Amino acid sequence: MIEIVVIGGGAAGMMAAITAARQGGQVTLLEPNERLGKKLNITGKGRCNVTNDCDQETLMANIPGNGRFLYSALTRFTPQDAMALFEGLGVPLKVERGNRVFPVSDRSFDISGALERELRRLHVRWVRDRAREITVQDGHVTGVQGEKQHYPASAAVLATGGDTHLGGDDFDQRIVEYAVAEFKKSDRIDLTRDPAAMGRLKEEAEKAKKELSSALSAQLNLPFIAVGKDGPHHLDLSLGRPQFEMMTGDLLARTVQPVQNALRDAGISASQLGKVLLVGGSTRMPAVERQVRELLGCEPSHSLNPDECVAMGAAVQGALLQGGGKLAGATGAAAQGLVLMDVTPLTLSIETLGGVATPLITRNSMIPTRKSQIFTTARPMQTSVEINVLQGERHFARDNKSLGKFKLNGIRASFSSKPQIEVTFDIDVNGVVKVSAKDLGTGREQNITITGSTNLSENEIQRAMADAAAYEAEDSRRKERLELHNQAEVLAYKVDEALSKCKKELDKDEKARVKADLANLRRCLRKDKPEKMNETEEAALRQAKSQLETSANHLMLLYSAEQTPGDGTDSTL
Numbered sequence: 124m125i126e127i128v129v130i131g132g133g134a135a136g137m138m139a140a141i142t143a144a145r146q147g148g149q150v151t152l153l154e155p156n157e158r159l160g161k162k163l164n165i166t167g168k169g170r171c172n173v174t175n176d177c178d179q180e181t182l183m184a185n186i187p188g189n190g191r192f193l194y195s196a197l198t199r200f201t202p203q204d205a206m207a208l209f210e211g212l213g214v215p216l217k218v219e220r221g222n223r224v225f226p227v228s229d230r231s232f233d234i235s236g237a238l239e240r241e242l243r244r245l246h247v248r249w250v251r252d253r254a255r256e257i258t259v260q261d262g263h264v265t266g267v268q269g270e271k272q273h274y275p276a277s278a279a280v281l282a283t284g285g286d287t288h289l290g291g292d293d294f295d296q297r298i299v300e301y302a303v304a305e306f307k308k309s310d311r312i313d314l315t316r317d318p319a320a321m322g323r324l325k326e327e328a329e330k331a332k333k334e335l336s337s338a339l340s341a342q343l344n345l346p347f348i349a350v351g352k353d354g355p356h357h358l359d360l361s362l363g364r365p366q367f368e369m370m371t372g373d374l375l376a377r378t379v380q381p382v383q384n385a386l387r388d389a390g391i392s393a394s395q396l397g398k399v400l401l402v403g404g405s406t407r408m409p410a411v412e413r414q415v416r417e418l419l420g421c422e423p424s425h426s427l428n429p430d431e432c433v434a435m436g437a438a439v440q441g442a443l444l445q446g447g448g449k450l451a452g453a454t455g456a457a458a459q460g461l462v463l464m465d466v467t468p469l470t471l472s473i474e475t476l477g478g479v480a481t482p483l484i485t486r487n488s489m490i491p492t493r494k495s496q497i498f499t500t501a502r503p504m505q506t507s508v509e510i511n512v513l514q515g516e517r518h519f520a521r522d523n524k525s526l527g528k529f530k531l532n533g534i535r536a537s538f539s540s541k542p543q544i545e546v547t548f549d550i551d552v553n554g555v556v557k558v559s560a561k562d563l564g565t566g567r568e569q570n571i572t573i574t575g576s577t578n579l580s581e582n583e584i585q586r587a588m589a590d591a592a593a594y595e596a597e598d599s600r601r602k603e604r605l606e607l608h609n610q611a612e613v614l615a616y617k618v619d620e621a622l623s624k625c626k627k628e629l630d631k632d633e634k635a636r637v638k639a640d641l642a643n644l645r646r647c648l649r650k651d652k653p654e655k656m657n658e659t660e661e662a663a664l665r666q667a668k669s670q671l672e673t674s675a676n677h678l679m680l681l682y683s684a685e686q687t688p689g690d691g692t693d694s695t696l
Contacts, residue, residue, distance in 0.1 A: 130254040163234060302324055342361055383418075393421070399419055399423045403432070491550055505542075507531060531562060607661065647660075
């Protein structure tokens with residue numbers, strides 16, 4: 124048997140390993156990361172644009188650069204071949220606008236998970252090691268030298284790599300779906316139309332799941348489950364543990380990413396964990412324990428009853444909230460003030476000038492928490508502002524989720540002074556967010572209360588994080604140009620106001636230079652829209668702004684001497 128080493132566990136590496144294993148090779152896959160297909164999971168905004176449902180010529184024509192370079196690859200493995208591959212691996216696909224192909228679930232993890240399952244089925248050996256060099260002797264490949272050891276091979280393939288709504292009921296449901304399908308096939312009766320039958324089946328499914336935690340097979344036995352034209356029908360099915368684990372493989376895979384995220388957010392590695400506690404009855408499943416060992420490299424602790432942990436934790440949290448941070452009757456370390464904290468899953472922001480999402484409470488902030496920031500109005504004589512409360516990690520409001528909007532009216536209109544609008548975010552222990560806006564000049568105040576802002580599914584959180592990572596460079600560049608445009612507009616307004624108040628203190632030539640530079644900046648502003656600004660226009664706007672700042676320096680010094688001290692705000696509503 125040919126020994127093959129594949130370097131890199133990204134999409135290309137996994138595909139190469141699968142192909143080699145299907146051809147009879149003994150394959151070792153080297154990937155130092157804790158997860159295969161890491162970059163694959165953030166593609167397509169976390170949805171994974173698998174391919175495009177079109178012919179090879181169309182696909183090549185739309186590839187940036189020299190698409191013909193991929194002629195050979197796309198002829199051997201067409202877009203239709205890619206679709207057939209994943210459909211065959213149990214991932215239903217759909218075609219959207221522009222013939223783009225996505226998994227029906229809209230989850231990139233279903234694509235990477237399908238590839239991982241196929242690797243396991245083909246007995247591909249995955250080793251967490253980083254390749255250093257390909258070893259060659261007498262002109263022939265002899266293996267790959269990793270950081271940990273040497274991997275012998277007769278060939279080497281180089282490849283570049285790259286929930287709160289999940290619980291025991293989801294595993295039960297898979298058994299229910301299996302039983303319904305089997306009964307419909309054998310008895311031609313759809314149990315989903317009978318609520319009483321479905322209730323009995325759900326109870327039996329839960330019993331079977333529990334039984335499979337200690338036994339290799341379980342029996343689903345429900346006499347008189349339905350009545351047909353020929354009389355009563357009975358359900359009697361056998362379910363083996365391997366079959367059950369295969370049915371729920373995607374559910375188990377969903378538990379991996381939250382663990383990795385928690386480790387990353389805490390700034391520690393798996394090796395630094397002191398103990399791993401399994402919480403919830405479904406953690407008794409052998410597959411769960413096995414995954415914990417594989418993922419974290421340690422044996423999970425069985426010191427706590429998984430059925431009681433959640434209730435005990437809720438009791439502790441309730442006692443802390445009721446008793447001011449200490450547990451009544453506690454001794455030792457607990458008596459010193461045990462504190463349990465929840466965190467915000469995503470950043471909370473408000474929309475400011477230009478559609479920018481300005482964060483007030485960042486992701487993973489401990490709750491309860493309170494944060495205030497002072498803003499001002501974007502235009503002179505502005506008498507109202509709209510507060511758009513946002514949730515997400517993107518730089519712009521339109522790319523985040525709007526949780527609610529409200530208006531603050533009755534702001535004192537003025538040309539000479541800036542209103543001060545204090546925006547406050549207040550999150551209580553239950554995750555309820557109260558957002559208020561107060562005009563410090565008039566005392567007028569308005570607010571909105573938002574519930575359920577922290578009640579997000581793991582999929583929603585992951586999708587938001589994936590979007591932020593995928594579009595970070597693009598968003599940062601767009602925000603930079605918008606900020607330049609906004610700064611230029613503010614500068615033009617200030618210089619214009621300063622000219623109207625202090626023009627008598629300037630000599631004729633200085634006044635003419637300022638007016639000319641101001642006119643030039645306004646021409647750039649009228650011509651350039653931030654979202655459509657190219658590099659040449661950006662450079663011209665930046666130059667015009669810098670020129671006006673220089674020529675109007677003396678004027679602005681005179682103007683600032685007549686003004687009241689600023690409020691220190693740098694954002695406008």
